[in-house]
Amino acid sequence: MTARRKLLHLYETFLIDCDGVLWHGDLPISGASRAIKTLQAYKKQLIFVSNNCGKTVDQIQWKLKTLLNINDIPKKNIITSGVSTAIYLKSKMKVDSEKVFLIAQDAFKETLSDHGIQSFGVGPVAMRDSHDWTNFELDKSVKYVIASHDPHFSYTKLTEAYLYLQENNAEFIAPDCDNLFSVSGSRRVPGSLSVQAALSAVLEKEPKIMGKPDPFLFELIQREHGKLSPDTTVMIGDNYKTDIKFGFNCGISTALVLTGNSKPEHISSFERKPDFVLDGLGDICDNDLENL
Structure with missing residues (x-):
């Protein structure tokens, strides 16, 4: 089974980092929008978890709309280290x-x-x-x-x-x-x-x-969204030291994307490997999305 199929088959809740996964500054990362729409089409619960306290929840919600054409993410599904x-x-x-x-x-x-x-x-x-x-x-x-x-x-x-x-x-x-x-x-x-x-x-x-990799952030998510099952929750991020270790600390699965901080040459030095390594979030895209 491919990584894409495993992700779509095994997990119901996706915790997704923003910078380096969805966009670089004000430029969307290729495939990110389509990946989010694929996950929505499969009725997955999406929670955006960002260490960027330099953006308010409103500003991240606006970037999802303007950069990725994702218009239906409620504010409670966006949590930052500032919050x-x-x-x-x-x-x-x-x-x-x-x-x-x-x-x-x-x-x-x-x-x-x-x-x-x-x-x-x-x-x-x-x-x-x-x-x-x-x-x-x-x-x-x-x-x-x-x-x-x-x-x-x-x-x-x-x-x-x-x-x-x-x-x-x-x-x-x-x-x-x-x-x-x-x-x-x-x-x-x-x-x-x-x-x-x-x-x-x-x-x-x-x-x-107060942010990733500390599990306090996960406690807040649990408080807002109810008890998430670790077996069906995955953290997707570009930074091994924060995103992936956050997943380790919270006892959930992890997927590292290589569009941001962590690069392919870094993987061999990781003391513990993430469950999945993706070239980008676009690897999740469903080629038949329009037929869903």
Whole structure:
């Protein structure tokens, strides 16, 4: 039985990564749209699971519509590491009196705000000299520091985050630990891990990860969609370190696509192989889709 037939025959729920699987930036990946429509035609449950907290759920839903012509994915079937972080914070913090120092992009701030969480730190900041920190006044209401991909990351942000973590005893959180992300079929650039690593190096501690590969994200999916059977659930992604290890950690099957971070030459170094390796999501396409 081919990989395509096994996937369609054995699994009812497909957890699907977005960047590097469905699109690169604003360019759809060949075959992705047809693959999603094949899975829909076979009445599969589709849940899109993204570590990209730089996009809101609305923005991912819009990309599915405009890039892939997929118009009927409900918001509850899209979960990002930004959403999981917001849910985690909402369960712990006093939202009316506690704040988050946020090293991230505007979309993440919007996601937190939608959950009633106050945050600041997004965007460019003025550079400070070393002597400026002597009298720097910390906001005592900051109890959480979140480190994510931030095009405006700087030494100033690093220092402010460090002070909140050390002197406010704030909790160190990261929505994901992606070392790279794809901006095209062949080019990858540094991801959230580059920011977290800078903080981890001076703190000598690691952040709590809210996205893949941590199974907390799977717990949220189970809460929203009911208990998923591991035997009939598969995670499809392009990043072995996040997507595939997420599947391992959750006890579900895994399918690695080679259109993003992980490449064919990497496979031999994997300590544990994914259940399936696909050239792309398009391998799932049904040639007779129009007759279904």
